[in-house]
Amino acid sequence: MKNYGLDLHAEMLLDDYREQLPLFQLLQQVVEAKLRDAIGQMGIEVNTVETRIKEEASLAGKLARKGDKYGSLDDITDIFGARIIAFYNEDVDRIASMAESLFDIDWANSADRRKMHEFNSFGYNSLHYICRLPATVYHDPEHPELNQIRFELQMRTVLQHVWSAIYHDIGYKSAIETPVEYRRSLSRLAGMLELADDEFSRIRNAITEYRRRTQSLVQSARLVEVPLDGDTFHSFLNLHPFDKLNQKIAAITQAELCEADLSRYCRVLRHLGFSTLGDVEKMIREESDDAYQLALYQLGSTDIDILAATVGIQNLCSVYILKHGGGEEGLRQMFDLLYGPSQHNGVMAGFIMQQASRLAFMNRA
Secondary structure, three states, X not given: OOOOOOOHHHHHHHHHHHHHHHHHHHHHHHHHHHHXXXXXXXXXXXXEEEEEEOOHHHHHHHHHHHHHHOOOHHHOOOOEEEEEEEOXXXXXXXXXXXXXXXXXXXXXXXXXXXXXXXXOOOOOOOEEEEEEXXXXXXXXXXXXXXXXXXXXXXXXXXXXXXXXXXXXXXHHOOOOOOOHHHHHHHHHHHHHHHHHHHHHHHHHHHHHHHHHHHHHHHHOOOHHHOEOOHHHHHHHHOOOOOHHHHHHHHOOOOOEEEOOOOOOHHHHHHHOOOOEHHHHHHHHHHHHHHHHHHHHHHHOOOOOOEEEOOHHHHHHHXXXXXXXXXXXXXXXXXXXXXXXOOHXXXXXXXXXXXXXXXXXXXXXX
């Protein structure tokens, strides 16, 4: 057993630590499982959920510095600690609310260090709760003392965590006082990180509101007002706008339709110059008959019994390209956008061009 040169009181606390270490390890397992389960149920995506038990040497160092501060091991609240690193400030607040419902919080010893900043400070902190695991959440009759151990729960954003790690390395651990010019530089950097944290949250909230607004417009069929992008096209696909044409085409050979990813066609539609979902709806309305006629030439003499659900939108885009002068090169570009450039795309384009040559609009003077 290593001798750390501690006084008698500190040595007794260290002996208590060694004796209770299995209990701390059990607490670590229970708390981490409870945190991960609760965060999963809330649907919050976090960067990290981590737990640790203070190593013996680290505890000995703490006792050497201020062992007389602690009457018993119960007074040391950071022997076991948990940390949750979230991406956004508002998620830290949500996680804090979760922790308040999950654990008993020692409010007198907890602190929201995010609110302790002065204008010229360069500390960048987090939300610290001192907690106990209540018996209503977990109880082990063989270890009832598990519910009496206090532990520390830190909640912070990724940027707060980065700052804390860097500051600990170049500031807190420094044996001399940091010169004022470097403290000013650190203060400016802390302010930039704080602004970045706020800006990430603002942008996410703005995007969430944009999605909510466009989804509402899609649901109310006000498609002319909805810009065409990946998010709005996904909402549009939830309305199954190509199902009617797909089913009509499948009926040619009594084929079964299999699900397929239509989202990649968003880039094709934007390449064709469509700027709103109203443009896509107009294409469906105006080109469906010719897209079906193209399918008749493609499938009429076959016995194909399985078709991908992309058949309708592919034929719609093919007809639109040909009607607007894109020709075989336009068809090849469509396949390049869908699957990446390859010689096979030229072959497919030529095949569709040959099939489409019998369509009425291709033979108008």
